[in-house]
Amino acid sequence: MSELNTTREYRVAETFVALTDTLVTGFDVADLFNDLAGACVDLLDVHAAGLMLVDVHGRLRVMASSSERSRLLELMEIQNDAGPCLDCYRDGTPVLAEDLGAESERWPAFTEEAMRVGFRAAYALPMRLRSDTIGALNLFHQQPGEVSDATLRLGQALADVATIAILQERASRSGAELSRQLQSALNSRVVIEQAKGLLAGRMELEMPDAFDRLRDHARGTRQRLSDVAEALVTGALDPDELLPHES
């Protein structure tokens, strides 16, 4: 793909307008990251996308994913041993594995799992502002192949939006404030995982469906995703009160 076509240009513009709107009007980090992961799949011609943030112990943890399939979450998490996201985070530069078939020595466990799940290419773009690297955007493709500069630039722009979202609320420029932001964002992701499990158990759903119910209810009632998740887990919201699923 050499040029962005008109339809895609329009969607790109639309996406950034929506993201910018969210950023200026106050937002839920968990919600925004989820939208970003979805936008990556929509705009970057990849099959899956995930956003990882570094925690207070220096480990990369999943913040959002375009799919709630457990194996995708796991594929991102296992990169704490070795993987493109870890390299990207450590060096603060993009890591492009255009053919995972050739990377089994570099990242043995990651490559094996990625290929088992059906991915043949993986890219990682840093979430970076000056000297701070706070995470990475992970992109997966089912076919090996080169990724265009235009796509990479767009992907980096989406990663930058995620970075700004985290840094925006910093009251000061201190490292402690940044750590608190990251810890709080990651904890809101834990709440979502807990709520997914609760719904899956209560309604006999698979995890991706449980997440959809959660998000549908948040959107339908104009609430923050993480607030709905928290209300469910603390018992303030009965799962039976969730809006019916529109299929």
Place this chain on the structure above:
Amino acid sequence: MADSDAELSRLQRVADACLHSLSVTGVSVSVTTSGGHRIVMHASDAIAVRLEELQSDLGEGPGLDALAHRQTVIVDDLADRHGTSWATWPAFTDAAVETPARTLFALPLLLGAAKLGVLQMYSERVTTWTDEQQVRALALSDAAIYAALDLLTDAIPADSLEPAMASGPIRTSAGSSAGSAEVIVPILRSEVHQAAGMLMSDLGVDIVEATVRLRGHAFAQGRPVIDVARDIIARTIRLPDDNASGPIGRGGLS
């Protein structure tokens, strides 16, 4: 809790790291049960205990607010009558100022939606944390969450602690620069939180107890927590619905 020595020492290690690296005189960790009781799980000295008790007795104080608002609360100087402490918690401050404590730090221990407890510290001298110390305090509060969870998990054999962390233990640098004991913090993967959520509805317990039961089951079976979590999600195993063994069940620990 017959076998709690091993877990106690883990909480002890976190507390020691606080004392070594955060310029504080004393430290305590308290956990709030589903019944609303506060249990002091660790206190380094009598003053730390006193500062916990005052808040439980009076129903106000920085630790309770840290948990309620999910954020760190710092009292710069208890003796400063113009400080926020007197205006915010008059009864607590009036009593606390009688102790040698001057600066108080309270960090919430959050496990997703759960307000698990508080890590509290005091200093006899007016103390301000550097940026680096603030980051270290956050890392140690995170370590305290897992140490407290272990303490709540009844009867963990000491030799099962390592396999339980097989999903990727790391050593936080939290205490290392001061030469104190390193604190190992397990990674709780996404599926562990999902499985705990599923157990809530299966067992009719809250999220803390569900997490504790999940870990307890894994420890008892000598299996990694992540493996048990996957079995629960795949619905290939169910944990026994046994309220009597719940370590923090309704009224179980108070």
